[in-house]
Amino acid sequence: MQKLLLLGDEAIAQAAIDAGLSAMYAYPGTPSTEINEYIQNSKEATELGIYSSWVSNEKTAMEAALGVSYTGKRAMTAMKHVGLNVAADPFMNSAITGANGGLIIVAADDPSMHSSQNEQDSRFYGKFALIPILEPSNQQEAYDMTHYAFDYSEKYHVPVMIRLTTRLAHSRSGVLRRTSRIQNPHKLPANPRQFILLPANARRQYKDLLKNSEHFVTESENTGFNQYIDAADKSLGVIACGIAYNYLLENYQNGIVPFPVVKLGQYPMPKEMIKKLYQSCDEILVLEDGYPMIEEMIKGYLDTGKPVHGRLDGSIPRDGELNPGIVGLALGFPLTPGSDIPKVVANRPPSLCGGCPHIYTYNALNEALALYTKGRVFSDIGCYTLGALEPFDAINTCVDMGASITMAKGAADVGFSPSVAVIGDSTFTHSGMTGLLDVVNDESNVKLIILDNSTTAMTGGQPSAAFGRIESIVEGLGVDRSHIIVLNPSPKFHEENMAIMKRELEYEGVSVIIPRRECIQTATKRKKNEIKIKTVAL
Amino acid sequence: MKRDIILAGVGGQGILSIAAIIGTAAVNLGMFLKQAETHGMSQRGGDVTSNLRISDNEIYSDLIPIGKADMIISVEPMESLRYLPMLGPDGWLITNTKPYINIGNYPEMHEIMAEVESINNHIALDADAIARDLGSGKCANVVILGAASPFLGVSFEELQEAIKAIFQRKGDDIISMNLAALNAGHEFALSQIKDH
Ligand SMILES: Cc1ncc(C[n+]2csc(CCOP(=O)(O)OP(=O)(O)O)c2C)c(N)n1
Ligand code: SF4
Numbered sequence: 001m002q003k004l005l006l007l008g009d010e011a012i013a014q015a016a017i018d019a020g021l022s023a024m025y026a027y028p029g030t031p032s033t034e035i036n037e038y039i040q041n042s043k044e045a046t047e048l049g050i051y052s053s054w055v056s057n058e059k060t061a062m063e064a065a066l067g068v069s070y071t072g073k074r075a076m077t078a079m080k081h082v083g084l085n086v087a088a089d090p091f092m093n094s095a096i097t098g099a100n101g102g103l104i105i106v107a108a109d110d111p112s113m114h115s116s117q118n119e120q121d122s123r124f125y126g127k128f129a130l131i132p133i134l135e136p137s138n139q140q141e142a143y144d145m146t147h148y149a150f151d152y153s154e155k156y157h158v159p160v161m162i163r164l165t166t167r168l169a170h171s172r173s174g175v176l177r178r179t180s181r182i183q184n185p186h187k188l189p190a191n192p193r194q195f196i197l198l199p200a201n202a203r204r205q206y207k208d209l210l211k212n213s214e215h216f217v218t219e220s221e222n223t224g225f226n227q228y229i230d231a232a233d234k235s236l237g238v239i240a241c242g243i244a245y246n247y248l249l250e251n252y253q254n255g256i257v258p259f260p261v262v263k264l265g266q267y268p269m270p271k272e273m274i275k276k277l278y279q280s281c282d283e284i285l286v287l288e289d290g291y292p293m294i295e296e297m298i299k300g301y302l303d304t305g306k307p308v309h310g311r312l313d314g315s316i317p318r319d320g321e322l323n324p325g326i327v328g329l330a331l332g333f334p335l336t337p338g339s340d341i342p343k344v345v346a347n348r349p350p351s352l353c354g355g356c357p358h359i360y361t362y363n364a365l366n367e368a369l370a371l372y373t374k375g376r377v378f379s380d381i382g383c384y385t386l387g388a389l390e391p392f393d394a395i396n397t398c399v400d401m402g403a404s405i406t407m408a409k410g411a412a413d414v415g416f417s418p419s420v421a422v423i424g425d426s427t428f429t430h431s432g433m434t435g436l437l438d439v440v441n442d443e444s445n446v447k448l449i450i451l452d453n454s455t456t457a458m459t460g461g462q463p464s465a466a467f468g469r470i471e472s473i474v475e476g477l478g479v480d481r482s483h484i485i486v487l488n489p490s491p492k493f494h495e496e497n498m499a500i501m502k503r504e505l506e507y508e509g510v511s512v513i514i515p516r517r518e519c520i521q522t523a524t525k526r527k528k529n530e531i532k533i534k535t536v537a538l
Numbered sequence: 539m540k541r542d543i544i545l546a547g548v549g550g551q552g553i554l555s556i557a558a559i560i561g562t563a564a565v566n567l568g569m570f571l572k573q574a575e576t577h578g579m580s581q582r583g584g585d586v587t588s589n590l591r592i593s594d595n596e597i598y599s600d601l602i603p604i605g606k607a608d609m610i611i612s613v614e615p616m617e618s619l620r621y622l623p624m625l626g627p628d629g630w631l632i633t634n635t636k637p638y639i640n641i642g643n644y645p646e647m648h649e650i651m652a653e654v655e656s657i658n659n660h661i662a663l664d665a666d667a668i669a670r671d672l673g674s675g676k677c678a679n680v681v682i683l684g685a686a687s688p689f690l691g692v693s694f695e696e697l698q699e700a701i702k703a704i705f706q707r708k709g710d711d712i713i714s715m716n717l718a719a720l721n722a723g724h725e726f727a728l729s730q731i732k733d734h
Contacts, residue, residue, distance in 0.1 A: 005565060007575075030578030115578030138600075171574040171600035174565065243600070250599035324603040336605040338625040342653040344645040345619050348548065350584035351640060383582065390642075459578075 006175045008168035011139045012078070012106060013038035015146030020181040022073035022101070023051040025061035027430065028459035029080030030115040031169035032108035036078060037460070048183070054456075056465045057401070057430040058083035062090040062105065069103040069159075070195055072187035074150050078106035081122050082400065086431065088125070091159075095129035096197055096205045098157040100189045102150035106162045108169050111289050112321035115166075117381070117400065119319065121290035126161040126267060130209055132216050133161045133267040134225065135242035139173040141265060145225065147178065152219065156212050157194075165289045167321065168243050217268050225265040228273045233258040237281030239274070239294060240264065244287035247327040269294065278306065285330060286310040289322045351386060357453050357517035358384045360489040360497070362394040365420070365449065368501035372418065378411065380404040380432075382424035383457045383519075395422060402431025409435065409444040418505045422449045426456035429465040433477060439510055440478035447504055448512045450474070451489075453519040461522045474512050483507065489515035539569070539691045540593035542602040544621045546612040548638045549581035552679040553613060555704075557590050559683060562700035563692045564592040574600040583640050585617055592692070611686045613665070613679050614638045615650045622657075630659040632686040632727075634678065636666040661685050661727050668722050677719035684723020688731065694724060 006014060013035045016024065026036040039045045039052045055061045058079040068075035079087060084107050091105060107122035126133035134149055136142040142164065149160040193201050220226055238257065240248045241264040249255035262270075262277050278284060278298070283306055286295035295310035309315040315330040316322070325335050352359055361384075369376060379385060379395035380403060387394040397407055408421035423432050428450050439446045452470055456462040466473055474484050483504065487497045497515070504511040518526075543560070547553040557573050564571050569592050576586040589602045604623055609630040612618030618633035625631065633654060637647060654662050665681035680701070687694055698717055705713045 005561065005571070034577070114576075167574060167600055170577050171572060172561070173572045173597075173600075174570070246598040246600065250603060255596070255598055323601045324599045328603070337623040338605045338607075338627070338629070339622045339657075341622055342619050344649045344653060345616055346641060346643050346645060348583075348585045348617075348641055350549070350582035353583065386582065458582075 003174045003176050005172050006139055006143075007034055007170055007172050008136065008139050008142045008164055009034035009108070009170070010038045011142040011175045012146050012162060012164075013042070014175070014177065015143040016074075016076050016104070016150075017042060017045050017048065017050060018178060018180045019102075019147045019150045020074050020183045021050055021076055022183045023065070023068045024076050024078075025053055025055050025064040026078045027055060027057050027061055027083060028456055028462045029058075029083045029108075030459060031110055031166040032078045032080045032083070032106060033459050033462075034169070035106060054462045054465075058087035059090060062087035062094070065103060065105075066090060066094050066097070069099045069101045070189065072101045073184045074102040076104040076106065078108065080116065081107055081109040081120050082117060083107075084122055084125055086401070091125065092129050093197060094159045095131050095209060096202055097195045098205065098209070099153045099159050100157065100187070100194070101184050102153040103159040104146065104149050104153065104162055105159055106164070109163065109165045109290055111165055117398070119290070121293060122161065122163050123267065123290065123293050126163065127293070129159075130213060131159050131161055132219065133163050135163045135265050135267070136168060137243050137245045137263070137265055138168070139171070139175050141225070142168065143175045143177070145265070148223065148225075156215065158209070158212065163242070165243060165321070167289070213268065217271055220266045220268055220270040221272055223266060226270045226273060227263040228276060229257070229261045229263060231258050231260050234260065234281050235283065237277040237284050238262070239277065239284065239286045239298070241286075241288040241294060244289055244322055244327065247322055247324045248287060248331075250324040251328045251331055251333055264294070269297070274298070281306075283307040283309065285315065287316070287322065287327055287330070292318075349389060351389065352383060353520050355520050356383070357489040357515060357519070358387060358451055359392075360491055360494065361449065361451060361487075361515040362387045362392045364489070364494055364497040364501055365422070366392065366394050367498045368505060369420070371502075372505070376416075376418060377420045377422055378404045378408040379421070380423040380427045381458070382427055382451075383453075384422060384424055384451050387422070400431075401427050402435055405432050405435035405439060405446065405448060408446045408448070409439050409442070412445045413442065417445045418447050419445060420447045420449065420505075422451065424457075425450060425452040425454065425466055425470060426462075426464045428470070429473075433473065436474065436479070437477050443509065445508055446510060448510070450512060450514045452514050452516040453522070454516075455519045455522040457519040457521065461519065461525060470514055474514075479510055479512050483509065483511040485511075485513050487513060487515045489517050540595070541591070541609070541691050542607045543590040543592075543690075544602065544607045544610045544624050545588040545590055546610060546617040546621055547586055547614050548617060548640070549576075549583050549586045551586075551613045551638065553586060553588055556611060556613075556679050556683045557588050558704055559680070559697060559700045560590060560592065560690060560692065562703055563696040566699065567692065567696060569594055570597045572597045572600045585620060587621060609686065609689055611682060613682050615647075615654060615662070616645065619650065619653050628659065630661070630686075630689050631657045632661045632682060632689070634665040634682055635662050636664050636678070661730050663723070663726050665723065668726070669719055672715070672718050672722060674715040674719055677716055680716045680719040681723040684720040684725075685727040687720070687724050688727050
């Protein structure tokens with residue numbers, strides 16, 4: 001079969017296409033975005049009639065995928081780690097309903113927070129929900145595990161999580177494809193009450209899930225994704241999870257590790273393998289990208305057994321992504337760095353593009369707010385978060401999608417007035433609308449600025465769910481029409497925009513300002529495509 | 539044969555095209571490849587890097603171990619220095635000398651160049667100017683690739699074939715422009731090595 005050069009993300013997407021996927025739902029988020037992007041750009045997926053969509057948020061994505069599974073067809077959703085917080089309610093409950101058609105949840109974690117607010121480890125969610133987790137160590141495994149995950153999900157009627165981290169998600173390597181499988185037909189669950197989580201049903205379903213836990217461990221012993229690799233030197237035994245396995249091998253000539261190793265790629269842990277390693281080795285080293293989850297389990301709270309090394313005893317830093325050097329140090333190999341970074345090298349943080357509409361909104365807002373004491377701008381997540389940096393220094397918070405509006409509300413409710421919220425158009429439809437409804441219902445004195453650049457820019461320009469409809473949504477939520485104002489954030493209108501902002505800041509009540517101009521990057525891409533389409537039409 | 543290559547630049551400067559050309563050539567030669575890229579936040583005008591590893595044997599880590607890179611290929615001079623801890627003792631530094639200034643505290647050019655020149659094995663060239671002279675201003679990154687080509691362990695012809703394959707859909711003009719850029723960088727590097 002054909003070998004493709006694929007990112008870890010793309011390997012999962014291609015495998016899903018090949019494994020008979022019927023529908024894919026996602027909200028973008030680094031490092032998961034390329035999965036749905038790949039499916040959307042795949043000619044094959046189009047020809048196969050695979051439904052794929054960018055939806056409002058991770059919760060709606062997870063629920064739509066569950067609906068597909070209900071009909072007997074295969075579904076997938078993919079999100080960044082913090083997206084799983086948003087999807088947590090349907091995610092946890094999907095473990096109780098179980099799946100009908102194969103259901104995969106891909107959680108892409110971001111240790112070292114390359115593009116995130118935290119580095120939470122999604123394996124805890126998988127464990128919490130009591131569902132199986134697959135954690136590939138390379139692109140080929142990402143491909144193979146996705147095939148397997150669908151079969152697994154259907155065999156035990158359980159949703160399956162695939163967990164990967166930024167490094168694998170965004171690293172490319174050769175992947176060998178398998179023959180494709182056709183999509184499932186519609187076939188409703190054998191038990192018509194499977195998806196009705198009334199307490200009586202839920203209790204029964206939950207017991208089934210608990211009973212399956214044993215089978216999941218047996219699966220983990222036998223699939224080959226977990227391996228016991230024996231070696232002569234029993235002074236140490238190594239447990240290497242996911243991509244950490246590669247860093248381990250990198251430290252030894254030809255990848256031959258002198259110690260016994262459990263290569264871990266499937267959870268719950270294979271108990272027999274772990275027991276054998278623990279019993280035959282003097283000490284244990286746990287290598288895992290993310291939190292010390294496995295390490296904590298092996299060590300136990302009282303830590304009365306054999307020495308267990310890892311992030312908890314400082315053999316490995318407590319936070320941040322692993323790499324071959326960090327793993328090497330834990331194994332006793334010295335680091336051999338090249339020369340230091342010369343002092344002349346300056347930091348180059350990300351910044352707003354030249355001409356970005358957000359620049360002109362912040363310029364006007366900063367000036368309009370100059371009359372008030374500082375620290376009034378609650379903001380959110382997107383390109384516009386870069387307004388926190390010099391030269392703007394324009395925002396004071398960034399927590400989670402939608403928190404700008406609700407935090408501004410809380411502040412306003414206790415007399416912090418004016419209280420300003422700044423949110424992007426895509427973030428607004430992701431999680432801002434319900435917050436605005438609260439603001440309207442309580443008549444909180446919040447000045448909301450919805451930055452409408454007609455796209456989800458930060459993650460590469462996916463469509464924005466409220467495209468062309470922001471005013472009507474805002475009005476529908478109950479904001480007074482005379483305080484819904486659309487501006488053009490461009491230097492030409494600076495004075496005018498600033499005056500409007502000043503006026504609205506003085507007004508006691510809910511006000512929504514919508515600076516509207518297309519993102520420069522999206523506009524360029526769109527124009528290029530238009531030229532292409534025109535040329536084709538000629 | 540094995541090469542561990544750090545590609546460096548600023549978001550949007552096209553280091554991934556360099557990686558794609560080397561990668562295609564390596565794969566056509568039946569080599570193994572791993573290439574870790576930077577996506578997301580830092581692409582917004584921040585520093586970006588890619589770890590490209592090609593080898594006749596299986597490659598384990600997606601990341602190059604610190605101090606083990608065979609070369610740094612950079613499309614921006616200050617960025618070439620950011621990854622010096624990654625470079626091995628006999629490694630090569632191949633960099634553009636044309637700065638990309640999007641920060642207020644960008645250092646003085648002569649300070650940057652002094653650091654570049656203090657590296658034993660280095661090739662520094664104004665790839666933007668060379669590309670402009672060729673009438674293909676957008677190909678500065680391929681000029682840099684050309685300058686790195688003598689050290690890649692992949693034959694020049696194989697790189698040419700890769701360019702043809704990658705730009706096939708964009709037409710003959712684009713292909714010949716990129717081939718000319720590759721060639722110009724290559725010639726520059728050869729002349730430098732002779733003087734060495
Ligand atoms: C729960 C959650 N999902 C996804 C993300 C990733 N993410 C961060 S910003 C962003 C897009 C924001 O788009 P928009 O609000 O339109 O602002 P823009 O970037 O266009 O300025 C996304 C998808 C996240 N941080 N948290
Ligand atoms: S990508 Fe668009 S929204 Fe983001 S900084 Fe650039 S112009 Fe602004």
